[in-house]
Amino acid sequence: MNDHAPHADHQHEHPTWKQYKWVALWLTVITVFEVWIYYTPFSKSPMYAPLLLVLSATKFIIVVMFYMHLKYDHKLFRALFTGPLIIAISTLLALFALFSHQAIPQ
Amino acid sequence: MASAVAHESHEHTHYTTTGLDNRKVAIWAFIGSECMLFASLISTYLIYKGKSIVGPFPHEAWTSPSGQIFKPILNIPVTSQSTFVLLMSSLAMVMALDAVESRGKPGYVGTIKGNSKFWLAATAVLGATFLGYQAFEFTSFVHEGLTIKTNLFGSSFFTLTGFHGAHVTAGVLWLLTLLSIDIKRGLTPKDALLVDICALYWHFVDVVWIAIFTLVYLIA
Amino acid sequence: MATTAATPTFAPPAAASYGQTGIWSWITTVDHKRIGALYLYTALFFFLFGGLEAGMIRWQLALPNQHIVTAEQYNQLFTMHGTTMVFLAIMPLSAAFFNFLIPLQIGARDVAFPRLNAFSYWVYVLGGTFMTVPIFFGNAPNGGWFGYAPLTTMPYSSGLNIDFWVMGLQILGISSLAAAFNFITTIINMRAPGMTLMRMPVFTWMSFVVQFLLILAFPAITIALVFLLFDRFFGTQFYEIAAGADPLLWQHLFWVFGHPEVYILILPAFGLVSEILPTFSRKPLFGYNVVIYSGIMIGFLGFGVWAHHMFAVGMGATADTVFALTTMLIGVPTGVKIFNWIATMWGGQIRFAAPMKFAIGLIALFTIGGISGVMHSSPPADLQQTDTYFVVAHFHYVLFGGSIMGILGGIYFYFPKITGRYMSETMGTWHFWTTFIAMNLTFFPMHFSGMLGMPRRIYTYDAGQGWDTFNLISSIGTAMLILSTLIFVINFLKSRKSGAIAPNDAWGAGTLEWSIPSPPPDYNFAEIPVVTSRYPLWDLKHPERTAGIAHSAPDIMTITDAHAVPVHEETGHKTAAELGIPMPFNTVKPLIAAAALVTMFSGLLFMHKDQFAVAMTITIGSAALFVGTLYAWLTSPLE
Numbered sequence: 001m002n003d004h005a006p007h008a009d010h011q012h013e014h015p016t017w018k019q020y021k022w023v024a025l026w027l028t029v030i031t032v033f034e035v036w037i038y039y040t041p042f043s044k045s046p047m048y049a050p051l052l053l054v055l056s057a058t059k060f061i062i063v064v065m066f067y068m069h070l071k072y073d074h075k076l077f078r079a080l081f082t083g084p085l086i087i088a089i090s091t092l093l094a095l096f097a098l099f100s101h102q103a104i105p106q
Numbered sequence: 107m108a109s110a111v112a113h114e115s116h117e118h119t120h121y122t123t124t125g126l127d128n129r130k131v132a133i134w135a136f137i138g139s140e141c142m143l144f145a146s147l148i149s150t151y152l153i154y155k156g157k158s159i160v161g162p163f164p165h166e167a168w169t170s171p172s173g174q175i176f177k178p179i180l181n182i183p184v185t186s187q188s189t190f191v192l193l194m195s196s197l198a199m200v201m202a203l204d205a206v207e208s209r210g211k212p213g214y215v216g217t218i219k220g221n222s223k224f225w226l227a228a229t230a231v232l233g234a235t236f237l238g239y240q241a242f243e244f245t246s247f248v249h250e251g252l253t254i255k256t257n258l259f260g261s262s263f264f265t266l267t268g269f270h271g272a273h274v275t276a277g278v279l280w281l282l283t284l285l286s287i288d289i290k291r292g293l294t295p296k297d298a299l300l301v302d303i304c305a306l307y308w309h310f311v312d313v314v315w316i317a318i319f320t321l322v323y324l325i326a
Numbered sequence: 327m328a329t330t331a332a333t334p335t336f337a338p339p340a341a342a343s344y345g346q347t348g349i350w351s352w353i354t355t356v357d358h359k360r361i362g363a364l365y366l367y368t369a370l371f372f373f374l375f376g377g378l379e380a381g382m383i384r385w386q387l388a389l390p391n392q393h394i395v396t397a398e399q400y401n402q403l404f405t406m407h408g409t410t411m412v413f414l415a416i417m418p419l420s421a422a423f424f425n426f427l428i429p430l431q432i433g434a435r436d437v438a439f440p441r442l443n444a445f446s447y448w449v450y451v452l453g454g455t456f457m458t459v460p461i462f463f464g465n466a467p468n469g470g471w472f473g474y475a476p477l478t479t480m481p482y483s484s485g486l487n488i489d490f491w492v493m494g495l496q497i498l499g500i501s502s503l504a505a506a507f508n509f510i511t512t513i514i515n516m517r518a519p520g521m522t523l524m525r526m527p528v529f530t531w532m533s534f535v536v537q538f539l540l541i542l543a544f545p546a547i548t549i550a551l552v553f554l555l556f557d558r559f560f561g562t563q564f565y566e567i568a569a570g571a572d573p574l575l576w577q578h579l580f581w582v583f584g585h586p587e588v589y590i591l592i593l594p595a596f597g598l599v600s601e602i603l604p605t606f607s608r609k610p611l612f613g614y615n616v617v618i619y620s621g622i623m624i625g626f627l628g629f630g631v632w633a634h635h636m637f638a639v640g641m642g643a644t645a646d647t648v649f650a651l652t653t654m655l656i657g658v659p660t661g662v663k664i665f666n667w668i669a670t671m672w673g674g675q676i677r678f679a680a681p682m683k684f685a686i687g688l689i690a691l692f693t694i695g696g697i698s699g700v701m702h703s704s705p706p707a708d709l710q711q712t713d714t715y716f717v718v719a720h721f722h723y724v725l726f727g728g729s730i731m732g733i734l735g736g737i738y739f740y741f742p743k744i745t746g747r748y749m750s751e752t753m754g755t756w757h758f759w760t761t762f763i764a765m766n767l768t769f770f771p772m773h774f775s776g777m778l779g780m781p782r783r784i785y786t787y788d789a790g791q792g793w794d795t796f797n798l799i800s801s802i803g804t805a806m807l808i809l810s811t812l813i814f815v816i817n818f819l820k821s822r823k824s825g826a827i828a829p830n831d832a833w834g835a836g837t838l839e840w841s842i843p844s845p846p847p848d849y850n851f852a853e854i855p856v857v858t859s860r861y862p863l864w865d866l867k868h869p870e871r872t873a874g875i876a877h878s879a880p881d882i883m884t885i886t887d888a889h890a891v892p893v894h895e896e897t898g899h900k901t902a903a904e905l906g907i908p909m910p911f912n913t914v915k916p917l918i919a920a921a922a923l924v925t926m927f928s929g930l931l932f933m934h935k936d937q938f939a940v941a942m943t944i945t946i947g948s949a950a951l952f953v954g955t956l957y958a959w960l961t962s963p964l965e
Contacts, residue, residue, distance in 0.1 A: 121519070122515040122516065123514065123515050123516065123518075123519075123521070124514060126515060128511050131438075131514050132439070132508070135507050135510045136541075138542070139507075139541035139542065140545070142543075142545040142546060143548065143549060146549035146550070146582070150549070150575065153572065154564075154570075157570045157571070157572070159569055159570045254556070254560060254561070255560070255561035255562060258563055258571060260562075261556070261563045264562075265553070279953075283957075
């Protein structure tokens with residue numbers, strides 16, 4: 001491996017301390033909300049699963065953007081992450097669709 | 107492309123085309139690959155959801171042929187706590203990186219904000235706590251009659267969360283390694299990259315859990 | 327040959343310029359060129375081994391009702407033939423070129439992580455041995471290279487055979503993944519100043535696409551194999567139909583990996599051909615951008631076609647239609663490349679040297695395989711062809727006619743760069759024509775035997791079904807193929823010692839690797855060149871060829887490295903120390919780490935006999951050794 005003393009590239013902006021704390025707060029709030037809603041009658045609603053997916057996608061995105069500072073980092077990293085992520089999610093959805101469809105009725 | 111930044115080494119300079127460090131490029135490629143790894147695991151879990159022939163089940167009660175009653179096995183309150191712990195470990199992780207990057211800056215010297223050892227240790231401890239929760243969860247499931255051999259849910263659940271747990275374990279070891287370097291010689295802003303790549307890995311493991319928590323635990 | 331008559335600028339004995347000799351220097355090497363050479367030799371060995379397995383198969387099938395091997399031996403032979411050719415021959419042959427060429431083509435002194443590179447090689451060679459040795463004990467994997475579960479689960483395959491296969495593939499996957507992260511980083515980050523993405527040689531570009539296919543395809547099979555391993559050893563139920571498991575889970579996960587794998591096998595050969603054709607047509611590649619973009623398209627679409635391997639399982643009309651359409655679609659960028667190559671030759675001053683013959687051979691043979699592939703994309707047609715010899719004919723035209731022809735062309739083309747000597751042109755011509763004829767003799771009749779209904783993977787057959795003649799022709803072809811490969815091996819070994827001396831630019835090519843001595847010194851480039859076009863050497867020597875190509879105009883470069891100079895031919899022959907270039911230390915740690923990793927997986931074999939304690943002792947012990955070595959490795963300086 002490359003063992004040279006690193007020299008981080010500081011041309012780009014960084015998320016700040018304040019942002020870190022806000023992100024943590026939002027993550028907590030969303031998680032608490034998710035768990036709370038799990039115990040409400042809304043969890044029987046057809047809108048429950050989509051809502052939860054949106055909420056967890058939101059958490060996913062803010063962690064990636066701020067904690068993994070992709071928002072502030074070189075665009076190359078964004079490509080290295082989103083490209084594979086898109087392929088992974090598409091594969092997951094395709095597999096899910098393929099298996100939830102029974103070709104031969106049992 | 108020409109925005110090259112020389113990398114300080116002992117005496118000579120090392121040129122990289124993008125000016126970015128090789129290790130950071132490699133860790134992002136690795137994280138990309140890990141997306142596919144967890145996508146395969148999560149797909150299998152979802153495909154097998156509701157396909158188990160015998161219980162215990164994650165969200166439904168089950169009465170065995172012998173009349174024994176099994177509650178829904180997932181323990182949402184406990185897992186919510188462990189989820190919170192892992193989210194907070196990510197906060198501690200960014201604090202650790204910030205402390206190393208800002209070493210010596212005003213407001214960081216002598217304060218908790220600048221104490222990278224504290225934040226690294228906190229991240230590792232929170233990670234270990236998460237693992238503790240997972241160990242508790244696994245053992246209580248086994249007591250309640252769900253093992254990796256019981257049914258499709260057991261097989262796919264333990265494998266998925268076990269793989270995640272193994273990633274957390276590797277992360278804790280990595281954090282402890284950084285902590286020992288910090289204690290031995292002190293991490294300086296020049297070492298920020300070492301912390302940064304560990305942090306990227308750690309946060310990735312965290313976002314995987316965000317997905318697992320919703321898909322496995324909360325959506326029945 | 328005209329080029330050899332020219333006086334070389336210097337004539338070092340082969341390998342002398344590497345500075346170090348002796349077996350220990352090879353075991354501890356971290357030099358990408360040496361690792362490339364190790365990959366080449368090892369993969370050629372496995373290629374011959376896999377070829378002999380095929381020879382046994384064809385011997386058995388030459389005549390009806392033969393019993394040269396038993397059904398069980400036959401299962402092991404076809405399984406190991408497929409597994410060996412895919413994982414131990416073609417992929418590592420491509421890896422040999424990745425290693426040797428990528429740094430040279432982008433103007434770098436080494437890969438991004440030289441020691442990780444050595445680790446990849448050692449994991450490959452140990453994993454390959456792990457998987458191959460059992461055949462001598464009648465214990466080789468016998469479930470087909472696709473290892474369909476539940477057939478490979480314990481109730482149906484209770485021997486150690488499948489365990490070797492499962493563990494072997496996991497080990498090889500680690501090798502491929504480690505190498506892929508390394509090359510992605512190398513191509514992104516180690517390019518010489520001015521080597522923009524759209525100036526990169528096409529081989530490097532195709533390799534770049536392949537690395538992404540690797541990092542995204544291997545996780546799927548890794549997980550499928552983990553499930554299988556757990557089912558076999560720990561009693562999980564992933565493939566246990568009685569417990570409600572879906573019999574298609576393995577097939578889907580395997581082909582999510584398996585189809586990108588097809589492009590992993592072919593794209594490097596496409597890259598090599600895209601280097602050879604312009605050189606011997608003395609004309610830039612036609613439609614460089616289109617070749618690159620179609621390569622990227624193939625990479626993306628490659629993840630959306632996997633279920634066309636599964637039309638026969640009854641996925642339903644919707645799924646069949648979608649995958650039929652995506653499969654037809656992926657034929658387009660592939661076809662585009664064929665036309666680009668033909669247009670490259672069009673109007674060129676073509677020189678039919680051995681590499682060029684193989685490159686043209688690829689275009690012809692791959693096209694046949696490509697067309698029969700498009701035939702399979704139609705589900706109704708596929709239902710007739712699936713599991714018959716027609717499919718065997720198809721993928722051998724693609725893999726032998728495509729990958730192997732391209733790789734052989736690449737070996738003739740780059741042999742002078744690797745060894746400093748040319749391969750014999752006469753023997754090369756003989757090799758090409760015998761291979762070309764024998765290849766068609768072997769695989770073309772399989773179209774007919776397949777259409778007549780001969781199923782794959784049967785160890786013998788009755789006479790009088792219309793298959794006899796076609797099988798005999800196929801077997802005669804295979805015998806010829808073995809002889810033609812023998813010509814190649816003799817040529818390879820003889821030319822290494824006594825071939826004509828090659829100059830820097832052995833063929834009059836245009837890319838960077840030809841600007842440095844043959845074989846290259848361990849530091850590659852004494853001075854890092856600043857690149858201003860796609861064919862920098864042609865700009866110097868044949869400016870008329872590159873006039874008018876976009877991206878070829880010299881531009882203003884910020885030279886950030888003190889040693890960077892314009893592209894030039896390097897003729898000096900100093901050592902790294904004389905030039906003050908720091909070189910990575912040789913180290914044995916990657917080999918130890920690789921050995922620990924392979925032992926870790928081997929330990930699990932004891933689970934088979936329910937010797938849990940032994941298995942865990944070996945596995946945990948070697949895991950600890952692995953982690954310890956990794957710590958020692960990461961804390962010791964590279965150079």
